[in-house]
Each structure stands twice: as C-alpha cells, then as structure tokens.
Amino acid sequence: MTNPPRIERQPTSLGLGAWQLAWLAAAVFVVSAGYGALMPLLPAWLAPLMAADGQAEVARHVGLLSGLYAAGVLVGAPLWGLVSDRWGRGRILVIGLVGYVTSLLPLLWPDWIGLAGIYASRGATGFFVAAVVPVVPALVAEHTPQDQRARRFAWLGAMSLLGFLFGPGLNAAAAQMSTTLASVGAGTFDPTNLVIVTSAALGALMMLGLATTLPRVAPAAVDDNIQPQSGDRRRTMALWGLNGAVMFVLSGFELGIVLQGQQHPTLSSREISLMFAECSLVMLGVNALLFFTGLLERAAGRGVMAAGLVLAIAGLAMLAQHRSDGWMYIGVSLTAAGTGLVLPTISYLAAGASRRRRLGATMGGLAAAAGFGQTLGSAAAGWLFGAVAQFSFAWLALPLLATLGTLIVRPAWWSTESQPPHSPRVSPAPLPK
Incomplete structure (x- = not known):
C-alpha cells in the first residue's frame, strides 16, 4: 500500500x-x-x-x-x-x-x-x-x-x-x-x-x-485524484453563495450607516465617519485574532462561520431597534465582528475545497460572488432604507438567517474533508496543494 x-x-x-x-x-x-x-x-x-x-x-x-x-x-x-x-x-x-x-x-x-x-x-x-x-x-x-x-x-x-x-x-x-x-x-x-x-x-x-x-516554478502536482470530485463543486458553489450573501449584507449595512444621518438628525457626519472607522478596526481586530490564535486550524470552519453569523444577526437586530447612538455603536461592532469572522473563513475553506489546478478559478469565483453581492446589496439597500428606514437592518439579517440554517441542515456543504472511495478513514492529512 x-x-x-x-x-x-x-x-x-x-x-x-x-x-x-x-x-x-x-x-x-x-x-x-x-x-x-x-x-x-x-x-x-x-x-x-x-x-x-x-x-x-x-x-x-x-x-x-x-x-x-x-x-x-x-x-x-x-x-x-x-x-x-x-x-x-x-x-x-x-x-x-x-x-x-x-x-x-x-x-x-x-x-x-x-x-x-x-x-x-x-x-x-x-x-x-x-x-x-x-x-x-x-x-x-x-x-x-x-x-x-x-x-x-x-x-x-x-x-x-x-x-x-x-x-x-x-x-x-x-x-x-x-x-x-x-x-x-x-x-x-x-x-x-x-x-x-x-x-x-x-x-x-x-x-x-x-x-x-x-x-x-509551480509546485509539482500531488495526487489531485485523492480528493474525489464528487461534492467538490457543490462545496465550492456553496462557499461562493455564502460569500455573495455576506457581501450583500455588508454593503447594505454600510450604506445603512450613511443613511442614518438623514433619518437621525442628532447623528453628525463625524459620528458616521467614526462608525465606519469602528467597523474597519473591529474587522481588523478579528483578523488579528485569527492570525495570532490560529483559530481556523483549531476549530471547525463551519462552527466559526456559525458563530460569526450569529454575531452579525445580533448586531443587525440591535441596529434595527436602537434608540440611542450608544446602542448603534454596539450594533456596528457586533455586525463587523461577525462578518469579519465569516469572510476570511470562507476564503480559507474555499482554498481547501478546491484542487490545485482549479484554485485560480475557485478564488476568482469567490471574488466575483463578492462583487455581485456588493453591487446588488448597495442597490437593494438604497431602495429598502427608503421604504422602511431603520427597520431595514432587520431585513438585511434574513440572508444570514437562511445561511445559518444551511450550516445546520447541510453540514457536508461546508466541509473540506474528503475520504478516498477505497478507504474508510484517512488521517487528517492536508489536501493537495
């Protein structure tokens, strides 16, 4: 053998x-x-x-x-x-x-x-x-x-x-x-x-x-066929869809922060700028956490994404119901932390779900899904906030709730571990790179 x-x-x-x-x-x-x-x-x-x-x-x-x-x-x-x-x-x-x-x-x-x-x-x-x-x-x-x-x-x-x-x-x-x-x-x-x-x-x-x-020189191919093709494309497409959904929500969330200045006269442009800075800094802090702790190497990617989705949903719910600027800052932090957990995890899982000879296509599809979600989210959020104002944050949480449901009921979609068809178990060897 x-x-x-x-x-x-x-x-x-x-x-x-x-x-x-x-x-x-x-x-x-x-x-x-x-x-x-x-x-x-x-x-x-x-x-x-x-x-x-x-x-x-x-x-x-x-x-x-x-x-x-x-x-x-x-x-x-x-x-x-x-x-x-x-x-x-x-x-x-x-x-x-x-x-x-x-x-x-x-x-x-x-x-x-x-x-x-x-x-x-x-x-x-x-x-x-x-x-x-x-x-x-x-x-x-x-x-x-x-x-x-x-x-x-x-x-x-x-x-x-x-x-x-x-x-x-x-x-x-x-x-x-x-x-x-x-x-x-x-x-x-x-x-x-x-x-x-x-x-x-x-x-x-x-x-x-x-x-x-x-x-x-590119690294020599290392047995691409040890990862069965069955399910590979399905996992990749699921990650593309999740990336598009999160970017849809993130772009709508950012546009909603800008529009809060029109709906809340007490919210100055300076405070809106501070919220944007807060969003970026929180996401940066989450990336630093992932880097220094090696969390993605220690925990299942599906669990990390689920935790991030829960945080983002909680933040959007808080933004939909906030009655003071202080609560809005907390909602921004939770939403930024949640999306900051999910996005790098998606990239990490996508790299592991794809065979090396298709890595470029996989990561390209991921970027395209993000661009599509971002474009669609900005357009949809502009209409949504014009129709139902602050409560639009709650509507933006719906795609994340749907995704959280698929994490629970379809765990195979988000796993990058594959078993060779002739072996009942393979030790946690890395996928081909």
Whole structure:
C-alpha cells in the first residue's frame, strides 16, 4: 500500500519565503489603498468637468463610476482566475499590476480623455485589480502547508483592511505634499493628481517586487485524484453563495450607516465617519485574532462561520431597534465582528475545497460572488432604507438567517474533508496543494 504515505508527504519546496509573502500582502494593500484613496475625491474632481450639470448629476456619475469599477472586478475575477490556472499565477499578477498602473495614468488628464475616458479608465482599473484579488490567495494557498494556511489568509485579509484605512490617509498626505511643494516654489500640484501618481507608483513598485521574488516554478502536482470530485463543486458553489450573501449584507449595512444621518438628525457626519472607522478596526481586530490564535486550524470552519453569523444577526437586530447612538455603536461592532469572522473563513475553506489546478478559478469565483453581492446589496439597500428606514437592518439579517440554517441542515456543504472511495478513514492529512 503506497497511497497513504504519498497522501501524508509534504513537498519541502512549496513554502513561500518571508519576503515573497510580504510582497504578496503588499500588493493586496496597494490595490485596496488605491480604491479607498480615489473614491472620496471623485465628487470634487468631477465637479469642474461638469459645472453646468449640478451636484445631482455629479453624484449620479460618482455612483455609476463606483458601479463600473465593481463590474470590472465582477467580470475580471473569474476570467483571471481561470487564466492563472493555465498560465501561472505569478505571470497573471504582474500583468494585473501593469494594467492597474496603466489604467490609472490617463486620469491625470481628465480634460483630454473626457467623461467617456474616465469611465473606461475606472472600469479597466477594476478589471485589472481583479487579477490581484483572487490570484494572491490562490498562490498563497498553492505554496503554503495547510497548517500555516489559516494564518496567512488572516494576514491577507488584514492587509486588505489596512489598505482601505490607509486610503483616506493618502489623501491627507497628498494635500500636505501639495502645500509643501508650493511653499518651496516647486509649483502648484493638484492633490488628486498626486494621489493618482502615488497610487500608480506604488503599483509599479509592487509589480517589480513580485516579478523578482515570486516562485518561478509551480509546485509539482500531488495526487489531485485523492480528493474525489464528487461534492467538490457543490462545496465550492456553496462557499461562493455564502460569500455573495455576506457581501450583500455588508454593503447594505454600510450604506445603512450613511443613511442614518438623514433619518437621525442628532447623528453628525463625524459620528458616521467614526462608525465606519469602528467597523474597519473591529474587522481588523478579528483578523488579528485569527492570525495570532490560529483559530481556523483549531476549530471547525463551519462552527466559526456559525458563530460569526450569529454575531452579525445580533448586531443587525440591535441596529434595527436602537434608540440611542450608544446602542448603534454596539450594533456596528457586533455586525463587523461577525462578518469579519465569516469572510476570511470562507476564503480559507474555499482554498481547501478546491484542487490545485482549479484554485485560480475557485478564488476568482469567490471574488466575483463578492462583487455581485456588493453591487446588488448597495442597490437593494438604497431602495429598502427608503421604504422602511431603520427597520431595514432587520431585513438585511434574513440572508444570514437562511445561511445559518444551511450550516445546520447541510453540514457536508461546508466541509473540506474528503475520504478516498477505497478507504474508510484517512488521517487528517492536508489536501493537495
């Protein structure tokens, strides 16, 4: 019997070095920061281009540009994931970052490219960012022993959140840089252009770093057939659906926080900003918890997701019934903690549920499901909060309740452990990577 030893064997050349992992995490950080930095600047940046159209028209274009970026991710993620399975992940990452940098630079000349060019640029940016979002976790999963995978996925999630938090800080740094350059006689520079140049420069730096440090050869295939194909696709699709549902709720929840300022006059824009910061910091703290404790390696993923769903449902229920700002802060924390538990767990389980030769397609589908859920959630929540106001938070909990039910009644959908058809039991050897 040679199969059991072969299942247990771990190739020693698969591991990513510290610098390789750092460059991959930095790439996720940079594309997240670029989005978070540019989006708040769009209204003021577009206003001079359409001064005769009024603020309502500017707001409409900002919304459409945001939706086009999400559509680029939605279309690009599964496509780049599939291509990376055939051409190699490192090559696709570099192509994605080249496209990311190239798509940003035309924004330096908005008068020349016009409104159509701005739309094309934002859509292209989303499309090329989609070559980074699914391929980085696929590459990490492919080159990481299973007993280290959970911590590394938590680390990637934390870097993405840090990027979103860093984005507004990049705006402040660009404004200060513009003032400093003017004061020393170096000329007048638009802060928005400085943000674009800085984002592009960081993207170019990531491109060079990844091109020189990533593994040149993919790890050799290790018995993909030891994981039966039966149920593999079903588990993957279940995780895609869960990811889309959670992002649907998360985007609606975030939009609901913004709209609370209209429904509660005592809630200032400063407090709304604090709630957004609280949401990001709580999710970041949960990722840190997963990283330092190795929780996903110690507990069943289904149990971790169930706990996260319960927390998020409790937070949404509290938001639907809150009578004071203090209770709203608690509801935001619970919802953020719950979704912060579920999302990295989904990525971790998806990496384990897929065979290596389909990792790119699996992670691409996961990113596409997230983009679809986010787009649909924003649109649905806008209508929902206009119809039933604060009680919309309770309606947003329904998809999470339905998902919690499937965790209970369909446990096989969320398990990544598979038994070979000729063996009654296989020791907890890692799945092929």
